[in-house]
Amino acid sequence: MRVRIFESGNMKYFSRFGGVALAALVCTIAIPAFAAEGDSVELPEIVVQGESENTVNPLSGLGSPVFPSGTLTVPGVAQAQEELSLFPGAVSIVPATKYQDVYAHNFEDVMDFTPGVFARKRFGAEVRLSIRGSGLSRSFHMRGLDLLQDGVPYNLADGAADFQEIDPLIAQHIEVYKGGNGLRFGATTLGGAINFVTPTGHTAEAENLVRLEGGSYGTARIHTETARVLGATDFFAAMSANHVDGFRQQEAEESIRFAANVGHRFNDTAETRFYLTSNIVDQELPGTLTLAQAENSPKLANPGNVALNQQRNVRSVRVANKTTLVVDDGATLDFGGYAGYKRLYHPIFRVLDQRGPLAGLFARYNLEGALAGHRNVLTVGGDLAWGEVEAKQYTNLSGSRGALQASGTQTSTNVRLYAENHFYVVDNVALVGGLQAIHSYRKFTNDLSPAQSDATDFSSLSPKAGVLWDVTDAAQVYGNVTRSYEPPTFSELVQASVFQFVPLDPQRAVTAEIGTRGTSGTVAWDVALYRAWVRDELINFTVSPSIPASTFNAGETIHQGIEAALTLDVGALALGDVLPEGGRVLFEQAYTYSDFYFDGDPVYGDNKLAGMPPHVYVAALRYKSPAPNGLGWDIAPKVEWVPDGGYVDYANRLKAPGYATLGLEGGVDLAKGLRLFVDARNLTDKNYISTYNNITDAATAATNVFYPGEGRSVFAGLKVSF
Secondary structure, rough: OOOOEEEEOOOEEOOHHHHHHHHHHHHHHHHHHHHHHHHHHOOOOOEEEOHHHHHOOOOOOOOOOOOOOOOOOOOOOOOOOOOOHOOOOEEEEEHHHHOOOOOOOOOOHHHHHOOOEEEEEOOOOOOEEEOOOOOOOOOOOOOOOOEEOOOOOOOOOOOOOOOHOOOOHHEEEEEEEEEEHHHEEEEEEEEOOEEEOOOOOOOOOOEEEEEEEEEEEOEEEEEEEEEEEOOOEEEEEEEEEEEEOOOOOOOOOOEEEEEEEEEEEOOOEEEEEEEEEEEEEEOOOOOEEHHHHHHHOOOOOOOHHHHHEEEOOOOOEEEEEEEEEEEEEEEEEEEEEEEEEEEEEEEEHHHHHHHHEEEEEEEEEEEOOOOOOOEEEEEEEEEEEEEEEEEEEEEEEEEEEEEEEEEEEEEEEEEEEEEEEEEEOOOOOOEEEEEEEEEEEEEEEOOHHHHHHHEEEEEEEEEEEEEEEEEEEEEEEEEEHHHHHHHOHHHHHHOOOOOOOOOOOOOEEEEEEEEEEEEEEOEEEEEEEEEEEEEOEEEOOEEEOOOOOOOEOOOEEEEEEEEEEEEEEEEHHHHHOOOOOOOOOEEHHHHHEEEEEEOOOOOOEOOOOOOOOEEEEEEEEEEEOOOHHHEEEEEEEEEEEEEEEEEOOOOOOOOOEEEEEEEEEEEEEEEEEEEEEEEEEEEOOOOOOEEEEOOOOOOOOOOOOOEEEOOEEEEEEEEEOO
16 A cells, blocks of 8 residues: 655655554653653552442443543543433443453444444444434444544534544543433534543553554554653553555555643642644545445455545644633533644545644533532533635546646534533432534635535524433433434535535434433343434435435434343353352343334335344353453453345345354453453454445446455454553
8 A cells, every 4th residue: 555645735655554663652662751750650550340339330330340530631430430320311331441352443343332333344444333323324434423532522613523533542431422412512413422531641551551463454553652640740642553454455554643631630629631633544445346246256446446546544633622620519610622633635536635724612511519409410511613624626547636626615613502400309310401502604615616605504402301210329210302403514515526505404303212221230231212203314325436425305214223232240140150269251242223214205205214234233252260460361252143234225125135243352461561362353254244335226326335344354462561
């Protein structure tokens, strides 16, 4: 693969992975030099949770690790579990320890046991990401979800986001707020919000960490971390450098991701933290295949992608600040801002060359106290996002820019205000009410055809109501009804080569959900049922495999489903006399049922919506050995079963076939601070369909829209912490 960097508006080649790896090592070798040895504070050690009553809550799970306490600006895992248990809806926490023994390259690798989150790889770090059908029809990039880092908004101002810029290895834990539960951060989308919480000098696994990985398809990655606590100041920095030749032709990838934060605690009531992230991501695009090609020759690339040398290359930098003040007993104020710059060089049907700044402000006030003699928890907040993109399109000359075909400026402004209140009518029952207001502005200036310039805005109020019942300290039942509102992004408003606004309405929905979560002895569960009545759903369909999808508003659609996770302590239930003392066998399962369909559409009637399989089931039987002196090992055979791949077209003439894959993961502590792990996938070398682009009617449209899944692969890694 030819990796490209930007210089003075032109492209030039730069060194391959050897130089990338060397750069990553600087993170561990150079940064600690700034910290005097005598000033550093040893980081707390991660230990395994026992069965003590005071650590159990509805989201704690079975045998979860106990992490060090967080800080004012960045809470720890246990604190996050307590906070999320206040929500009367489906929420999840994914600690980084859940994927410590896997090659965590994209969202699919870290979200596979989070029910309701559909993440399927297209290629490289690019996945099809959807929660409850959010952005269902879009198989590229992301829409319908809010991404955050430590509560700081990460989306662009028009609502779109690139999750490839977030390295899963820099997360301490990941918080998932499904549907209307994303109101905590002001999210109004159908899917909700995902918050990546990064380590700090206080919560990092070690003062220094190096993780080396390699495996199938020319995969090599080095990840380094360094962390220190220097009195009232702490810092954390991490860098990942990755090279992959790819399972398919035209799928090579190289990337360097850097993330750092520095925090200072002025006193027990005030703390500020500054963030810096930077990304270099170069990804070749193999494109889609026919069903026969994907099932019989999955390593092929689409010939058009090869001829045009299609790629997606990103350069981005971002700085942010978050400050937390304890303003009174039970009251905290979070506020801050962010700014960044991003460039996208994207040779596809044309060469898309986009660049521009972004900036934003946010504030959240949380008050826990008493109202009329009852416990009351109030959250009030708001955020402002602005972005401007200089968007140009050129003739694609095998990946290089030819003649200028289109030029314009995309300006977005987004303002949101929100409030949510939990009022406990009795000690264990809370009534929840919320309201969110949004105003979005979109302006497009066409440099070559000024008459096609345009501007529009969108405004709405979205209420929320819910109830939360704490059945026990470790079990809850909940229900809520929320409204969502999603203005179209620029990808929908300015479609493909149509360089002017397309008339589109915002997508609206009302979602009702009920559920329960908890832990009881040898069982942990999390089950939610939901139904969303959607109006003007933004539906994408592909007119040509080489041209981005077109978008239209559907009439009325229904999204309904079940999200269920169940973990059983099989060792305690049935193997107590066989297991060595301290050993555990956990049976982990996650199931997602998705039933999405048109509701009396004049063209498609009550047909199923294309884009997602109706059933997805994943399971692992995980053995954890005793860990004397903190040294142990674990192994987990895994299965993923998709009995029906779902419809590819809205006319419901073509389905993707189902599949089942087997995997195996495990790790062993060779010594204190030295761990070896192996991640083996698709052990039977099954040819299967990972995901696909949506089309209107398979009888009339081109059907080379399938992305094949990867064949048998094995990855291994060594983690050294000191």
